[in-house]
Amino acid sequence: MNFIKKQMYNPFAVALGFCGLLIFIFGILWILVPPPPKSIELATGFPTGLYYQFAERLKTELAKDGVGLDVRATGGTIDNLALLSDPKSGVNFAMIQGGVADVSKYPQLVSIAGMFYEPIWVWYRESTFKSDGGRLQVLGQLKGKRVAIGNEGSGTLALSTALLKASGISESDFSPEKLKPDAAIDQLKSGKIDAVFIVAAAEAPILQKFYSIPEIRLMSFDQGDAYTRNLPYLSKVSVPRGLLSSVFSMTFLSKISQ
Structure with missing residues:
Protein backbone atom coordinates (compact mmCIF):
# COMPACT_ATOMS: atom_id res chain seq x y z
CA MET A 1 0.00 0.00 0.00
CA ASN A 2 2.84 2.36 0.88
CA PHE A 3 4.44 1.55 -2.47
CA ILE A 4 1.24 2.57 -4.30
CA LYS A 5 1.00 5.81 -2.34
CA LYS A 6 4.58 6.65 -3.23
CA GLN A 7 3.95 5.97 -6.93
CA MET A 8 0.93 8.30 -6.92
CA TYR A 9 3.35 11.18 -6.54
CA ASN A 10 5.78 9.82 -9.11
CA PRO A 11 5.20 11.69 -12.43
CA PHE A 12 6.71 8.86 -14.44
CA ALA A 13 4.44 6.26 -12.83
CA VAL A 14 1.36 8.47 -13.34
CA ALA A 15 2.21 8.98 -17.00
CA LEU A 16 2.83 5.26 -17.47
CA GLY A 17 -0.48 4.42 -15.82
CA PHE A 18 -2.32 6.97 -17.98
CA CYS A 19 -0.81 5.51 -21.15
CA GLY A 20 -1.82 2.04 -20.04
CA LEU A 21 -5.39 3.21 -19.49
CA LEU A 22 -5.52 4.79 -22.98
CA ILE A 23 -4.23 1.59 -24.56
CA PHE A 24 -6.90 -0.40 -22.72
CA ILE A 25 -9.70 1.97 -23.84
CA PHE A 26 -8.55 2.01 -27.47
CA GLY A 27 -8.27 -1.79 -27.40
CA ILE A 28 -11.89 -2.09 -26.27
CA LEU A 29 -13.06 0.41 -28.89
CA TRP A 30 -11.12 -1.44 -31.59
CA ILE A 31 -13.04 -4.61 -30.74
CA LEU A 32 -16.46 -3.00 -30.32
CA VAL A 33 -16.15 -0.39 -33.09
CA PRO A 34 -13.87 -1.77 -35.84
CA PRO A 35 -12.22 0.70 -38.24
CA PRO A 36 -13.70 1.30 -41.71
CA PRO A 37 -12.89 -1.51 -44.16
CA LYS A 38 -10.08 -1.03 -46.64
CA SER A 39 -11.97 -2.96 -49.30
CA ILE A 40 -15.69 -2.85 -50.14
CA GLU A 41 -17.88 -4.43 -52.80
CA LEU A 42 -20.49 -2.50 -54.77
CA ALA A 43 -23.27 -4.12 -56.83
CA THR A 44 -24.14 -2.12 -59.94
CA GLY A 45 -25.75 -3.36 -63.17
CA PHE A 46 -24.72 -4.27 -66.71
CA PRO A 47 -21.15 -3.31 -67.73
CA THR A 48 -22.66 -1.17 -70.52
CA GLY A 49 -24.84 0.79 -68.09
CA LEU A 50 -24.28 4.06 -66.26
CA TYR A 51 -24.33 2.38 -62.81
CA TYR A 52 -21.26 0.34 -63.70
CA GLN A 53 -19.44 3.28 -65.26
CA PHE A 54 -20.18 5.46 -62.24
CA ALA A 55 -18.80 2.73 -59.96
CA GLU A 56 -15.60 2.54 -62.02
CA ARG A 57 -15.07 6.30 -61.57
CA LEU A 58 -15.78 5.93 -57.85
CA LYS A 59 -13.23 3.12 -57.70
CA THR A 60 -10.55 5.47 -59.01
CA GLU A 61 -11.41 8.15 -56.44
CA LEU A 62 -11.47 5.74 -53.49
CA ALA A 63 -8.12 4.30 -54.50
CA LYS A 64 -6.59 7.72 -53.83
CA ASP A 65 -7.62 7.32 -50.18
CA GLY A 66 -6.31 3.78 -49.95
CA VAL A 67 -9.73 2.11 -50.17
CA GLY A 68 -10.26 -0.70 -52.66
CA LEU A 69 -13.62 -1.00 -54.45
CA ASP A 70 -14.71 -4.24 -56.08
CA VAL A 71 -17.34 -3.50 -58.72
CA ARG A 72 -19.80 -6.35 -59.28
CA ALA A 73 -21.83 -6.44 -62.49
CA THR A 74 -25.43 -7.63 -62.00
CA GLY A 75 -28.75 -7.87 -63.79
CA GLY A 76 -29.96 -4.71 -62.07
CA THR A 77 -31.85 -3.39 -59.06
CA ILE A 78 -33.71 -6.54 -58.02
CA ASP A 79 -30.50 -8.58 -58.15
CA ASN A 80 -28.78 -5.87 -56.10
CA LEU A 81 -31.46 -5.98 -53.41
CA ALA A 82 -31.09 -9.76 -53.17
CA LEU A 83 -27.31 -9.44 -52.80
CA LEU A 84 -27.64 -6.78 -50.09
CA SER A 85 -30.06 -8.99 -48.18
CA ASP A 86 -27.75 -12.01 -48.35
CA PRO A 87 -25.10 -11.78 -45.59
CA LYS A 88 -22.97 -14.31 -47.48
CA SER A 89 -22.90 -12.35 -50.77
CA GLY A 90 -20.01 -10.10 -49.75
CA VAL A 91 -21.82 -7.04 -51.16
CA ASN A 92 -21.66 -4.02 -48.85
CA PHE A 93 -23.29 -1.38 -51.04
CA ALA A 94 -25.48 -1.33 -54.13
CA MET A 95 -27.03 1.13 -56.55
CA ILE A 96 -30.82 0.86 -56.44
CA GLN A 97 -33.52 2.49 -58.52
CA GLY A 98 -35.65 4.70 -56.29
CA GLY A 99 -39.11 3.37 -55.41
CA VAL A 100 -38.32 -0.27 -56.20
CA ALA A 101 -37.37 -1.41 -52.70
CA ASP A 102 -40.29 -2.15 -50.36
CA VAL A 103 -39.17 -0.85 -46.95
CA SER A 104 -41.22 -3.50 -45.14
CA LYS A 105 -39.31 -6.24 -46.99
CA TYR A 106 -35.87 -4.68 -46.46
CA PRO A 107 -36.00 -3.01 -43.00
CA GLN A 108 -32.27 -3.51 -42.43
CA LEU A 109 -31.20 -1.51 -45.51
CA VAL A 110 -30.28 2.17 -45.32
CA SER A 111 -30.43 4.69 -48.18
CA ILE A 112 -27.27 6.83 -48.19
CA ALA A 113 -28.09 9.40 -50.86
CA GLY A 114 -30.01 10.19 -54.03
CA MET A 115 -27.65 10.34 -56.99
Whole structure:
Protein backbone atom coordinates (compact mmCIF):
# COMPACT_ATOMS: atom_id res chain seq x y z
CA MET A 1 0.00 0.00 0.00
CA ASN A 2 2.84 2.36 0.88
CA PHE A 3 4.44 1.55 -2.47
CA ILE A 4 1.24 2.57 -4.30
CA LYS A 5 1.00 5.81 -2.34
CA LYS A 6 4.58 6.65 -3.23
CA GLN A 7 3.95 5.97 -6.93
CA MET A 8 0.93 8.30 -6.92
CA TYR A 9 3.35 11.18 -6.54
CA ASN A 10 5.78 9.82 -9.11
CA PRO A 11 5.20 11.69 -12.43
CA PHE A 12 6.71 8.86 -14.44
CA ALA A 13 4.44 6.26 -12.83
CA VAL A 14 1.36 8.47 -13.34
CA ALA A 15 2.21 8.98 -17.00
CA LEU A 16 2.83 5.26 -17.47
CA GLY A 17 -0.48 4.42 -15.82
CA PHE A 18 -2.32 6.97 -17.98
CA CYS A 19 -0.81 5.51 -21.15
CA GLY A 20 -1.82 2.04 -20.04
CA LEU A 21 -5.39 3.21 -19.49
CA LEU A 22 -5.52 4.79 -22.98
CA ILE A 23 -4.23 1.59 -24.56
CA PHE A 24 -6.90 -0.40 -22.72
CA ILE A 25 -9.70 1.97 -23.84
CA PHE A 26 -8.55 2.01 -27.47
CA GLY A 27 -8.27 -1.79 -27.40
CA ILE A 28 -11.89 -2.09 -26.27
CA LEU A 29 -13.06 0.41 -28.89
CA TRP A 30 -11.12 -1.44 -31.59
CA ILE A 31 -13.04 -4.61 -30.74
CA LEU A 32 -16.46 -3.00 -30.32
CA VAL A 33 -16.15 -0.39 -33.09
CA PRO A 34 -13.87 -1.77 -35.84
CA PRO A 35 -12.22 0.70 -38.24
CA PRO A 36 -13.70 1.30 -41.71
CA PRO A 37 -12.89 -1.51 -44.16
CA LYS A 38 -10.08 -1.03 -46.64
CA SER A 39 -11.97 -2.96 -49.30
CA ILE A 40 -15.69 -2.85 -50.14
CA GLU A 41 -17.88 -4.43 -52.80
CA LEU A 42 -20.49 -2.50 -54.77
CA ALA A 43 -23.27 -4.12 -56.83
CA THR A 44 -24.14 -2.12 -59.94
CA GLY A 45 -25.75 -3.36 -63.17
CA PHE A 46 -24.72 -4.27 -66.71
CA PRO A 47 -21.15 -3.31 -67.73
CA THR A 48 -22.66 -1.17 -70.52
CA GLY A 49 -24.84 0.79 -68.09
CA LEU A 50 -24.28 4.06 -66.26
CA TYR A 51 -24.33 2.38 -62.81
CA TYR A 52 -21.26 0.34 -63.70
CA GLN A 53 -19.44 3.28 -65.26
CA PHE A 54 -20.18 5.46 -62.24
CA ALA A 55 -18.80 2.73 -59.96
CA GLU A 56 -15.60 2.54 -62.02
CA ARG A 57 -15.07 6.30 -61.57
CA LEU A 58 -15.78 5.93 -57.85
CA LYS A 59 -13.23 3.12 -57.70
CA THR A 60 -10.55 5.47 -59.01
CA GLU A 61 -11.41 8.15 -56.44
CA LEU A 62 -11.47 5.74 -53.49
CA ALA A 63 -8.12 4.30 -54.50
CA LYS A 64 -6.59 7.72 -53.83
CA ASP A 65 -7.62 7.32 -50.18
CA GLY A 66 -6.31 3.78 -49.95
CA VAL A 67 -9.73 2.11 -50.17
CA GLY A 68 -10.26 -0.70 -52.66
CA LEU A 69 -13.62 -1.00 -54.45
CA ASP A 70 -14.71 -4.24 -56.08
CA VAL A 71 -17.34 -3.50 -58.72
CA ARG A 72 -19.80 -6.35 -59.28
CA ALA A 73 -21.83 -6.44 -62.49
CA THR A 74 -25.43 -7.63 -62.00
CA GLY A 75 -28.75 -7.87 -63.79
CA GLY A 76 -29.96 -4.71 -62.07
CA THR A 77 -31.85 -3.39 -59.06
CA ILE A 78 -33.71 -6.54 -58.02
CA ASP A 79 -30.50 -8.58 -58.15
CA ASN A 80 -28.78 -5.87 -56.10
CA LEU A 81 -31.46 -5.98 -53.41
CA ALA A 82 -31.09 -9.76 -53.17
CA LEU A 83 -27.31 -9.44 -52.80
CA LEU A 84 -27.64 -6.78 -50.09
CA SER A 85 -30.06 -8.99 -48.18
CA ASP A 86 -27.75 -12.01 -48.35
CA PRO A 87 -25.10 -11.78 -45.59
CA LYS A 88 -22.97 -14.31 -47.48
CA SER A 89 -22.90 -12.35 -50.77
CA GLY A 90 -20.01 -10.10 -49.75
CA VAL A 91 -21.82 -7.04 -51.16
CA ASN A 92 -21.66 -4.02 -48.85
CA PHE A 93 -23.29 -1.38 -51.04
CA ALA A 94 -25.48 -1.33 -54.13
CA MET A 95 -27.03 1.13 -56.55
CA ILE A 96 -30.82 0.86 -56.44
CA GLN A 97 -33.52 2.49 -58.52
CA GLY A 98 -35.65 4.70 -56.29
CA GLY A 99 -39.11 3.37 -55.41
CA VAL A 100 -38.32 -0.27 -56.20
CA ALA A 101 -37.37 -1.41 -52.70
CA ASP A 102 -40.29 -2.15 -50.36
CA VAL A 103 -39.17 -0.85 -46.95
CA SER A 104 -41.22 -3.50 -45.14
CA LYS A 105 -39.31 -6.24 -46.99
CA TYR A 106 -35.87 -4.68 -46.46
CA PRO A 107 -36.00 -3.01 -43.00
CA GLN A 108 -32.27 -3.51 -42.43
CA LEU A 109 -31.20 -1.51 -45.51
CA VAL A 110 -30.28 2.17 -45.32
CA SER A 111 -30.43 4.69 -48.18
CA ILE A 112 -27.27 6.83 -48.19
CA ALA A 113 -28.09 9.40 -50.86
CA GLY A 114 -30.01 10.19 -54.03
CA MET A 115 -27.65 10.34 -56.99
CA PHE A 116 -29.27 11.25 -60.30
CA TYR A 117 -32.56 11.15 -62.17
CA GLU A 118 -33.28 8.23 -64.47
CA PRO A 119 -35.98 8.78 -67.09
CA ILE A 120 -38.28 5.96 -68.11
CA TRP A 121 -37.89 5.62 -71.86
CA VAL A 122 -40.41 3.81 -74.05
CA TRP A 123 -39.15 3.37 -77.60
CA TYR A 124 -41.52 2.10 -80.28
CA ARG A 125 -41.81 1.35 -83.97
CA GLU A 126 -43.78 4.12 -85.66
CA SER A 127 -45.27 1.72 -88.23
CA THR A 128 -46.86 -0.36 -85.45
CA PHE A 129 -49.14 2.51 -84.46
CA LYS A 130 -50.32 3.66 -87.92
CA SER A 131 -53.94 3.61 -86.79
CA ASP A 132 -52.96 6.11 -84.06
CA GLY A 133 -51.18 8.44 -86.45
CA GLY A 134 -47.86 6.71 -85.79
CA ARG A 135 -47.76 7.98 -82.20
CA LEU A 136 -47.70 6.14 -78.88
CA GLN A 137 -49.13 8.53 -76.28
CA VAL A 138 -50.69 6.32 -73.59
CA LEU A 139 -49.66 2.88 -72.36
CA GLY A 140 -53.14 1.51 -73.11
CA GLN A 141 -52.09 1.49 -76.79
CA LEU A 142 -49.69 -1.37 -76.02
CA LYS A 143 -52.53 -3.88 -75.75
CA GLY A 144 -51.99 -6.65 -78.26
CA LYS A 145 -48.40 -5.54 -78.93
CA ARG A 146 -45.05 -7.27 -78.36
CA VAL A 147 -43.23 -5.32 -75.66
CA ALA A 148 -39.83 -5.70 -73.98
CA ILE A 149 -40.39 -4.85 -70.31
CA GLY A 150 -36.90 -5.43 -68.88
CA ASN A 151 -34.87 -8.48 -67.93
CA GLU A 152 -35.32 -10.60 -64.82
CA GLY A 153 -33.59 -9.01 -61.85
CA SER A 154 -33.78 -5.47 -63.24
CA GLY A 155 -35.45 -2.37 -61.89
CA THR A 156 -36.82 -1.75 -65.38
CA LEU A 157 -38.94 -4.89 -65.10
CA ALA A 158 -40.26 -3.84 -61.68
CA LEU A 159 -41.07 -0.32 -62.83
CA SER A 160 -42.60 -1.20 -66.21
CA THR A 161 -44.81 -3.75 -64.46
CA ALA A 162 -45.96 -1.10 -61.99
CA LEU A 163 -46.72 1.39 -64.78
CA LEU A 164 -48.67 -1.13 -66.83
CA LYS A 165 -50.62 -2.23 -63.77
CA ALA A 166 -51.47 1.41 -63.01
CA SER A 167 -52.73 1.65 -66.61
CA GLY A 168 -55.01 -1.36 -66.11
CA ILE A 169 -52.90 -3.61 -68.35
CA SER A 170 -52.07 -7.17 -67.34
CA GLU A 171 -49.59 -9.53 -69.03
CA SER A 172 -52.51 -11.28 -70.72
CA ASP A 173 -53.30 -8.07 -72.62
CA PHE A 174 -50.01 -8.01 -74.56
CA SER A 175 -46.95 -10.14 -75.31
CA PRO A 176 -44.28 -9.34 -72.70
CA GLU A 177 -40.64 -10.06 -73.48
CA LYS A 178 -38.18 -10.05 -70.57
CA LEU A 179 -35.07 -9.06 -72.47
CA LYS A 180 -31.74 -7.48 -71.62
CA PRO A 181 -31.24 -4.04 -73.22
CA ASP A 182 -28.97 -5.18 -76.06
CA ALA A 183 -31.29 -8.07 -76.95
CA ALA A 184 -34.27 -5.70 -76.88
CA ILE A 185 -32.50 -3.32 -79.27
CA ASP A 186 -31.75 -6.15 -81.72
CA GLN A 187 -35.36 -7.36 -81.72
CA LEU A 188 -36.75 -3.84 -82.03
CA LYS A 189 -34.45 -3.23 -84.99
CA SER A 190 -35.51 -6.48 -86.69
CA GLY A 191 -39.21 -5.86 -86.07
CA LYS A 192 -39.72 -8.82 -83.73
CA ILE A 193 -41.03 -6.53 -80.98
CA ASP A 194 -43.02 -3.30 -81.14
CA ALA A 195 -41.86 -1.34 -78.08
CA VAL A 196 -39.17 -1.33 -75.40
CA PHE A 197 -39.15 -0.06 -71.82
CA ILE A 198 -35.78 1.02 -70.45
CA VAL A 199 -34.82 2.98 -67.34
CA ALA A 200 -31.52 4.82 -67.73
CA ALA A 201 -29.95 8.21 -67.21
CA ALA A 202 -29.77 10.40 -70.31
CA GLU A 203 -25.97 9.95 -70.35
CA ALA A 204 -26.17 6.14 -70.52
CA PRO A 205 -24.32 4.82 -73.63
CA ILE A 206 -27.09 2.30 -74.32
CA LEU A 207 -29.43 5.09 -75.42
CA GLN A 208 -27.21 6.00 -78.36
CA LYS A 209 -28.06 2.61 -79.87
CA PHE A 210 -31.75 3.45 -79.85
CA TYR A 211 -31.14 6.78 -81.60
CA SER A 212 -29.51 4.95 -84.51
CA ILE A 213 -32.50 2.70 -85.27
CA PRO A 214 -34.54 4.05 -88.24
CA GLU A 215 -38.30 4.59 -87.87
CA ILE A 216 -38.07 4.40 -84.09
CA ARG A 217 -39.73 7.04 -81.95
CA LEU A 218 -39.80 7.92 -78.28
CA MET A 219 -43.04 7.98 -76.33
CA SER A 220 -44.15 11.16 -74.58
CA PHE A 221 -46.12 10.40 -71.40
CA ASP A 222 -49.31 12.40 -71.90
CA GLN A 223 -50.65 10.93 -68.64
CA GLY A 224 -47.52 11.80 -66.68
CA ASP A 225 -49.42 13.71 -63.98
CA ALA A 226 -51.64 10.72 -63.27
CA TYR A 227 -48.69 8.37 -62.91
CA THR A 228 -46.87 10.64 -60.48
CA ARG A 229 -49.96 10.71 -58.27
CA ASN A 230 -50.39 6.94 -58.29
CA LEU A 231 -46.65 6.25 -57.93
CA PRO A 232 -45.26 9.04 -55.66
CA TYR A 233 -41.63 8.03 -56.20
CA LEU A 234 -41.91 9.21 -59.82
CA SER A 235 -41.42 12.78 -61.01
CA LYS A 236 -42.63 14.43 -64.21
CA VAL A 237 -39.88 16.01 -66.29
CA SER A 238 -40.58 17.99 -69.47
CA VAL A 239 -37.83 18.02 -72.08
CA PRO A 240 -37.97 20.91 -74.62
CA ARG A 241 -37.80 20.30 -78.35
CA GLY A 242 -34.29 19.81 -79.70
CA LEU A 243 -32.60 18.90 -76.40
CA LEU A 244 -32.41 15.22 -77.33
CA SER A 245 -31.85 13.48 -80.66
CA SER A 246 -35.51 13.79 -81.59
CA VAL A 247 -37.68 16.19 -83.52
CA PHE A 248 -40.44 16.60 -80.96
CA SER A 249 -40.81 17.69 -77.35
CA MET A 250 -41.42 15.01 -74.71
CA THR A 251 -42.61 14.46 -71.18
CA PHE A 252 -40.69 11.86 -69.22
CA LEU A 253 -41.35 10.06 -66.00
CA SER A 254 -38.21 10.01 -63.89
CA LYS A 255 -37.02 8.62 -60.59
CA ILE A 256 -33.96 9.09 -58.44
CA SER A 257 -31.35 6.34 -58.36
CA GLN A 258 -30.01 5.66 -54.87
